[in-house]
Amino acid sequence: MNIISWNVNGIRAVEKKGFIPWLLDCGADVVCIQETKANPGQLSPELLSPSVSRVDGGNVTYHSYFSSAKKPGYSGTAIYSLKEPDNVTNMGISAFDDEGRVTTAFFGKTAVISAYFPNSQAEGARLPYKLDFCREMLAYCDKLVKQGFNIVLCGDYNIAHKPIDLANPKANEGNPGYLPEEREWMELFTQSGYADTFRHFCKEPAQYTWWSYRFHAREKNIGWRIDYQCVNDSFLSAVKSSEILKDIMGSDHCPVKIVLSD
Numbered sequence: 001m002n003i004i005s006w007n008v009n010g011i012r013a014v015e016k017k018g019f020i021p022w023l024l025d026c027g028a029d030v031v032c033i034q035e036t037k038a039n040p041g042q043l044s045p046e047l048l049s050p051s052v053s054r055v056d057g058g059n060v061t062y063h064s065y066f067s068s069a070k071k072p073g074y075s076g077t078a079i080y081s082l083k084e085p086d087n088v089t090n091m092g093i094s095a096f097d098d099e100g101r102v103t104t105a106f107f108g109k110t111a112v113i114s115a116y117f118p119n120s121q122a123e124g125a126r127l128p129y130k131l132d133f134c135r136e137m138l139a140y141c142d143k144l145v146k147q148g149f150n151i152v153l154c155g156d157y158n159i160a161h162k163p164i165d166l167a168n169p170k171a172n173e174g175n176p177g178y179l180p181e182e183r184e185w186m187e188l189f190t191q192s193g194y195a196d197t198f199r200h201f202c203k204e205p206a207q208y209t210w211w212s213y214r215f216h217a218r219e220k221n222i223g224w225r226i227d228y229q230c231v232n233d234s235f236l237s238a239v240k241s242s243e244i245l246k247d248i249m250g251s252d253h254c255p256v257k258i259v260l261s262d
Contacts, residue, residue, distance in 0.1 A: 001262070003112060004245070005032040005154035005229055006255035007210075011078070012038055015047055017250040024052045024060050028257070029082050030105065031062070032114030032154040036076035039068035050080070067100040076100035077114040077155070083107065091140060096133055102140075110260075111144050115155035120176040127181060130158070134185045138192060141232070145193070150235035152260075153194070156210075156227050156253065161186040161196070164205050165225040177226060194230045197242035197258055209244055210253045218252075229258040 004026060008014040011033060023031060040048060051061040062080040065088045069075040077100055079088070085105035090097045103114045115137065118130040141151050159182045163169035172178045190196055198207070208223025217223060229242060238261045245255040 001030065001107075001110070001260040002028045002257065003030045003032065003152055003154060003229065003260070004028040004255050004257045005034070005114065005227060006248075007034040007116070007156040007227060007251060007253040009035050009251040009253065010038070011036040011047060011076075012042065014250045015044065019250060020046050020050050022248065022250070023050050023062065023080065028080075030107075030112050031080040032103075032112065033078040033080070034076075034114060034116040034156045036066065036068065036078050036100070037073050038076065040064075040066050065103055065105060067097065067103040069100040070098045074099070075116055077103040077116050079103050079105045079112065079114050081105060081107075091136070093136055095129075096136065101133065102137075106149070109149055111149040111151045113141075113151060113153045113155070115153060115157075117156060117158045119158050120179055120182060122176065124176070124179060124181075127176075127179065131181060131185065134182075134189075138185075138189055141194065142192075145232050145234075150238070151194075151230075151232050152235075152258065153228070153230045154256075154258075157186070158226055159183065159186050160224045160226055161190070165208075167206070167208070167222040167224070177224065189230070193233050195233050195236045195239075197229050197231055197236070197239050198225075198244065198256065200236065200239070201242050207244055208246075209256060213252055227253055227256050229256055231258075 053059045066078045067090045087106045091102040105112050120127040120130045160166040209227035211218035211223040240259045242258045
């Protein structure tokens, strides 16, 4: 199973930048999307049911599932899948479901979660909300694992875990996404039976998934690694690769990809 995750920073905006051709050609079984900034009623038929005929006579068609925020043009998550999931749910907590923070698709005993973690904002204005979300997310994953599911928690965590995960750690101490409380939760999460799959395979610095639109940051690779695909430790042996698709454009984030054994 190939799973790609991408914060598209507005699905209608990225549609104009070639999202659908990319999706139909990406080869993923499941694509998790964050920051859709739209509800299904605002989307084109092509976004709701992307499909293309292949030269061999077959076709590629994705099913789509959206969790949208009540606030227009804000937040939101989605999952595209070639195979219809057994079930699709949200988090079951109104404070987070009202912002479309989570979409979970179940395939047998694998739960694929598309999550858009809150931004703690300047001076930690939303830090309590974010930490509440983080706490509930860990409990949510624990519950699924206890029920016998393996989890793949995909998404924009809005957290750079360690100094290696951003270009200028010293200068960003005290900034949202690198606050001590956020990093402490990420450490707790990865010490509570969950693995950062990318770091399992790659220990190298200068590996980022988000770049500011300002100051040519992407060209200079002055970025942050805040997009992850984490799995429960007991599922880590099924992970064959985890990579950052840094050359895919269209958003201030790039996609990340994980490959699981069948």
